[in-house]
Amino acid sequence: MRLFALSDVHVDxxxxxxxxxxxxxxxxxxxVLILAGDVTHHQSQLAACLDTxxxxxxxxxxxxxxHDLWVWGEEREQTSLHKFARVVATVEASGAVMQPSWYGQTLIVPLLGWYDYSFGAPSEELRQMWMDYRACRWPEKFEVEDVAAHFAGLNREVAPAAATRVITFSHFLPRVDLVPAFVPARHRVLDPVLGSTRLERRLRQLRxxxxxxGHSHINRRVRLDGVTYVNNAFGYPSESGMTARELLCVAEI
Structure with missing residues (x-):
């Protein structure tokens, strides 16, 4: 049985x-396919993509x-937490899975999360340009740290001791040095919204x-401190020259 990885397919x-x-x-x-987020903010398209x-x-x-939690154009009382609940229902209805899964002695664990500025403080330029600040909506007094803590708290406790191999996946980056050195300095303004170090701590706890x-749209396979990190983003049509735009087999399970 092969394990494939894909993210950021943006079927909009x-x-x-x-x-x-x-x-x-x-x-x-x-x-088995790991689909590491950013399918679409349109509920009907998410359902259609997952069904496919x-x-x-x-x-x-x-x-x-x-992107999946954007509430762009929805009623004002609808927050991105409401959207998350609808996404979960859509996933369950499709037959896809958001829970830890066993394949023999291999345990695959999804890690929910959000960025929490542990990669750096956002600049005013970032606050003006980053769409999440307008397309996501959170409960009153929810700060970005509260969002990250909320999703981290939804991750199920699992006991990896019985596993001979643990594979984890998240949408957001678990460490900022997954951004390769060739990325121009002018693009590093995005660092604060790329991920969270709490994801790294969790995957280390799980061994x-x-x-x-996903998220960065920079396809990469790199080994750091004993863990292999893989990003296989499909990306926007305009990014066809920088992403592989194909399924990537990452393991046999």
Whole structure:
């Protein structure tokens, strides 16, 4: 059984959704897909995308990204926590999974999270440009640290002692040095909203040896301090020159 990774498929774009629909209905029937967030903020498209993928893979394991929790254009009383609840219901209805899953002695654990500025303080430029500040909406007096703590608190406790291998995945980056050195300094303004060090602490507690992440749209495979980190983002149509735009087999399970 193969384990594939994919993130940031953004099926709001028809070209991206067409790629999903064109995936083989036969080749992956015995395989598992980790879908590491940022599918779409449109509920109907999320359902359609998950239904499509569940019909092609043995299992689809999912965590939502920031785009999936946007409430852009929705009623004012609807917060991104309400949206998260609807996303969970959509995932469950599709047959996809957001819970720790065992495959023999391999344990695969989704890590919910949010950025918490542990990668740096946001600049005024970032606050003006980052869409989450306008497209997400949180309960009154909820700060970004409260958001991150809330989602971290939803992660289920698991006992990895019986596992011979633990694989974890999240949408957000668990460490800032996953951003490669070639990224220009002018783009590092985004660092504060890329991830959270609490994700790194959690995957270390679980003794993970492979971690799948998304969000950065920078495809990478790197080994750091005994853990292999992999990002396989599909990305926006305009990013076709910088992302692989294909499924990536990351392990045999």
């Amino acid at each position: 774009y028809e070209a991206n959704f067409k790629w999903v629909r064109n995936l083989s209905r036969i080749d992956y029937r015995d395989d 993928l569940v019909g092609r893979f043995r299992n689809v394991l999912f965590v939502p990204g920031n 993970s040896t492979l971690h799948i992440y």
